Amino acid sequence: MTTTTTGNRWRLGAPDWVRWGFVAFPLIISIPYLTGWWAWALFGVTLVASAPLLPAAPGSRPAWVLPAAMPVVVAAAGALWVLDPNSWMSVAMFSTTFYTLRTFGRALTAVVLVSSAVAIVAWAVVHRLDWLNALALFAILIVMVLLAASRRDRAARLEQTELALARAQTATEEHARAAALAERARIAREVHDVLAHSLAGLALNLQGARLMLVRDGASPEAVAQIERAQKLASDGLSEARKAVAALREDAVPAQRAVADLLAGYRLDTGARADLVVAGEPRDLDAGVTTALVRAVQEALSNTRKHAPGVDVDVTLAFAESHVELTVLDRQGRRPPDAPTAGYGLRGMAERVALLEGKLDSGPGEDGWRIHLTVPA
Known part of the structure; x- marks a missing residue:
């Protein structure tokens, strides 16, 4: 290596x-x-x-x-x-x-x-x-200016093309995710309207049958069988409701999603990756959660690329009106300034800007630091 x-x-x-x-x-x-x-x-x-x-x-x-x-x-x-x-x-x-x-x-x-x-x-x-040779020398200078301008324009066009492709890919992923969410909602409706209602009706009928058996003096074994069937129907109804809730859930809590990402980083690199949650965690809007999770994903991706194997500290702070996220990779030195922001950081900044938040990214004293604040 x-x-x-x-x-x-x-x-x-x-x-x-x-x-x-x-x-x-x-x-x-x-x-x-x-x-x-x-x-x-x-x-x-x-x-x-x-x-x-x-x-x-x-x-x-x-x-x-x-x-x-x-x-x-x-x-x-x-x-x-x-x-x-x-x-x-x-x-x-x-x-x-x-x-x-x-x-x-x-x-x-x-x-x-x-x-x-x-x-x-x-x-x-x-x-x-003589003036002719002097003009020839100036012509060399002019040709260099034109060539440099052409190279700059070509680089700008390539960058715009890559940015357009990245945005198109993001749009495709968002459309696919929207289609998946729509399918999950359809399945949730079917489970709720058919299976859950059927199990609820079955549980009620079994309860009525148990009461009739008790009234008519049926044997304890028969009553026990009805009670077991009623319990199975109630448990099935509870599981169906949990399944509906899971299918309708748009996103996992931010702190759990970030913790999962850090767990994956620890498994991939063997390095330390800690999450500190400050304040009282609460449910966030889907856009805010997505912005936080994508920020951690991009930060970990950049760490794997530019400083593989270093420790990472993440702080997720919940305040009354906003949420703050800080990601710092512990390189042990001040990293160099990036010449230009990559597409990942640009996308992160655009996502935070849409939420009327603030993003700061750059080298710190002992590693690269990303800090964002979004209203919540």
């Missing part, structure tokens, strides 16, 4: 090595041509600023380091390119510019574009480049 995980991390980190190589390789080639302390200073700045491009373990460095380093790499590589026109430092500048355009926000991309444009203008002026 450890070997497989390491292999996956290496494959995920391979593009980072490639991006860093587009900066490091031109730097290595330019070493024989570096003259003067300023050239070596730019060399050092470019090399150090490109270090965040290397793959790193999650949470090993602040999230702001990589975006802050990109303008420095572009500016320093552009300056080295101007100083040494025969070097390959333009590759480092253009590749880092494209990566920034494709990955980061508008403010950072604007800074990087301005830095690249200034480097092109400086190169053209210092080396007396």
Whole structure:
């Protein structure tokens, strides 16, 4: 298992090595041509600023380091390119510019574009480049902008498609659940109207027969047989009523459903998973119960995916006007910030928003924390 995980991390980190190589390789080639302390200073700045491009373990460095380093790499590589026109430092500048355009926000991309444009203008002026070649360099910059915009649009379309598919699947599941509930209600009506009524009539008739036998002085054995038959009919009626109640039940109590989910997590992982119930438990609306249960399901799913085998603490607090749910996985360290919210967290937020509740999700001091409050 450890070997497989390491292999996956290496494959995920391979593009980072490639991006860093587009900066490091031109730097290595330019070493024989570096003259003067300023050239070596730019060399050092470019090399150090490109270090965040290397793959790193999650949470090993602040999230702001990589975006802050990109303008420095572009500016320093552009300056080295101007100083040494025969070097390959333009590759480092253009590749880092494209990566920034494709990955980061508008403010950072604007800074990087301005830095690249200034480097092109400086190169053209210092080396007396004719206007046609200068336009060709700017054309490269424009092509990169268009390619980056195309990649962003494609990624956005894929995300929208996945979101639409997820919503369609959710709608299908809800329709199937509604159909199942309708069938359960139909069966409950049939059991109540036919079996329960028949058993109730049978019990009453047996009671009347017992009274007649006692009145007519029948043998004790005959009376005992009628009493046993009456008891069986009464027990059958009680069980039929329980079956009707179970069929008409829309959802189990929230605390019991959450406890079942934690029991499944303990069986799957062998880790500790505790539930603390505060306040006085009570029956909740089906929508509130569903939101709470789905939140725990999503939290446990994310824990299995991102921090397998860690302990989990769940607190379910009942107040007069609302219910609070807190799920915390005990990773023993502060997890890294998620780059974007996944579809599970988005669906959870949408479900809570429909109930006019509040959802907070993010890294805590020793693990990932999900806290939601819904009116009840």
